[in-house]
Amino acid sequence: MNNNLQLAVNHALADARFARARMLAANPTMGLDAKRNSAWCEYGFKEDLTFDDLYRLYRRGGIAHGAVRKITGTCWLSNPEIIEGEKADETRNVTDWERRAKGIFTHRFWRAFAEADLRRLVGRYSGILLHIRDGKDWNLPVTRGKGLEKITVAWAGALVPVEWDTGLNSRTYGQPKMWQYMERLPNGSTRRVDVHPDRVFILGDYSTDAIGFLEPAYNPFVSLEKVEGGSGESFLKNAARQLNINFDREIEFSNLASMYGVSVEELQEKFNEAAVEVNRGNDALLTTQGATVTPLVSAVADPGPTYNVNLQTAAAALDIPTKILVGMQTGERASTEDQRYFNARCQSRRGDLSFDIEDLCDKLVALGILDAVPQKTVIWDDLNASSGAEKLASAKLMADINSASIATGEQPFTGEEIRVAAGYEGSPEPLEEDDEEEENETSDSAGKS
Structure with missing residues (x-):
């Protein structure tokens, strides 16, 4: 039996080596690593x-x-x-x-x-x-x-x-x-x-x-x-709380199976049902007889450093x-x-x-x-x-510079330049003549009255 198993393993390894050789022949430059031509294949990166x-x-x-x-x-x-x-x-x-x-x-x-x-x-x-x-x-x-x-x-x-x-x-x-x-x-x-x-x-x-x-x-x-x-x-695997039940060597599985009313072959299903109930309920009870139950928990590495390295590469x-x-x-x-x-x-x-x-x-x-x-x-x-607030701030700074320059008799910025910096047109539109005439007529009538 062992000899047949060894032959099967050797045959599988030979097939894997042949498949790897064919892959290297078809893709002689699979990746950027000149020493390891199959690096990309091992990393899971596609060539094309x-x-x-x-x-x-x-x-x-x-x-x-x-x-x-x-x-x-x-x-x-x-x-x-x-x-x-x-x-x-x-x-x-x-x-x-x-x-x-x-x-x-x-x-x-x-x-x-x-x-x-x-x-x-x-x-x-x-x-x-x-x-x-x-x-x-x-x-x-x-x-x-x-x-x-x-x-x-x-x-x-x-x-x-x-x-x-x-x-x-x-x-x-x-x-x-x-x-x-x-x-x-x-x-x-x-x-x-x-x-x-x-x-x-x-x-x-x-x-x-x-x-x-x-x-x-x-x-x-x-x-x-x-x-x-x-x-x-x-x-997920840690949260699932997979259970490991370690029985003492003196326990007779036939007696344990007869207690549950099942055969020894069906005893594993009973244990699975008990584990499901334990993981499903908050207050579930797991009864053991001469057995020790421990959860299968592995330490989870912090994915942050590895994630950040690849994220920076993608961003670049x-x-x-x-x-x-x-x-x-x-x-x-x-x-x-x-x-x-x-x-x-x-x-x-x-x-x-x-x-x-x-x-x-x-x-x-x-x-x-x-x-x-x-x-x-x-x-x-x-x-x-610049946003509207930034434009107004620039216009205010220009007006302050003009005020500070009064003593020198110079005006660094004109009013038109300040309006442009504030986000408006260079010069305000003059009032139309009709509007001026209406204002004059209004003031004249007010004086007469």
């Missing part, structure tokens, strides 16, 4: 990440979900504005082109664009399907000059290229000639629809070597899940301060500085979004939905702009 892996991480990973939401929530705290000309022209009156563009770029449009930006962060790229009022099938080119009815946002896993332009002299060489969209109907069924590139706008990079937003932080997220799940399982990969990522408010000064840094990071990312918005405008111009203009600019508000 698919959209399903990233989507699962976003859907079930609390830190990853919060990171994506914080980035998009801050970047899209307010909607952008597209103006004709340069940024310096934003103070002039609205042009006819801007008025027509606002009919397309509505609040609902920007909400859909923000959702596409979120999905791009999750899956390396996302798609915007353009519903054109031309009455054609999705797989046909667009008829120029028709209006835009609405847009639909698609995940990267639901919109994939199925045909590529391989013509060396083609203007669209290396780009998809046809996309396939897997549409999920309300009843849960799906259908696949071919979509012409004219009706698709892509946010992100769909090339095979693209790096997603969550991809560099995937390994520490896996470690975070192990720490969370392992510590939670340890607490995502370029989000840990206090912003998890909402820690341990230091007011540190939290304020982290918030300013994060706002500046999102403000910088708005510059990249501006290029995406301009590309979408160019596509709408090419489809005849928008008119072409010599220059257009995407403008955003400042995320690090």
Whole structure:
């Protein structure tokens, strides 16, 4: 019997060694450790990440979900504005082109664009399907000059290229000639629809070597899940109070089984029922005869240090301060500085979004939905702009400096500069002549009376 068991163990170990050898042959550089090529496999890290892996991480990973939401929530705290000309022209009156563009770029449009930006962060790229009022099938080119009815946002896993332009002299060489969209109907069924590139706008990079937003932080997220799940399982097992019953060697199990009216083989079930009753009730009694009952409790290690190491690695990969990522408010000064840094990071990312918005405008111009203009600019508000109280405090400080400079005969700040610092227009609007005449007539009539 022992010989057969030894043979089975040896056979299992041989199979494990062969499987490990095959894995190393297929993945000679599995990880960054040059000495241990299978390090990532032992750590539980995947070598290649698919959209399903990233989507699962976003859907079930609390830190990853919060990171994506914080980035998009801050970047899209307010909607952008597209103006004709340069940024310096934003103070002039609205042009006819801007008025027509606002009919397309509505609040609902920007909400859909923000959702596409979120999905791009999750899956390396996302798609915007353009519903054109031309009455054609999705797989046909667009008829120029028709209006835009609405847009639909698609995940990267639901919109994939199925045909590529391989013509060396083609203007669209290396780009998809046809996309396939897997549409999920309300009843849960799906259908696949071919979509012409004219009706698709892509946010992100769909090339095979693209790096997603969550991809560099995937390994520490896996470690975070192990720490969370392992510590939670340890607490659960200790709280379950599994019991160990140690009987004396003089006890006859046949007599004990006959006392319960069961066979010796069924005696274990009686013990299990007793343990369940003990764990279920607050005042349950466990009767033993010549036995010692002890709970199986193991010491639970503090998961904090290990968790924090992986959290900092994930925060560095995502370029989000840990206090912003998890909402820690341990230091007011540190939290304020982290918030300013994060706002500046999102403000910088708005510059990249501006290029995406301009590309979408160019596509709408090419489809005849928008008119072409010599220059257009995407403008955003400042995320690090001072609050109303801070602006008033700055204006008060400027006024105090003017008061302190009276002795020198100089006035460092003008009244217009102080109004601008307070958040108002440069100079107050003068009273209209009609209002002045009414005031004069009122004063004249009062004098006569």
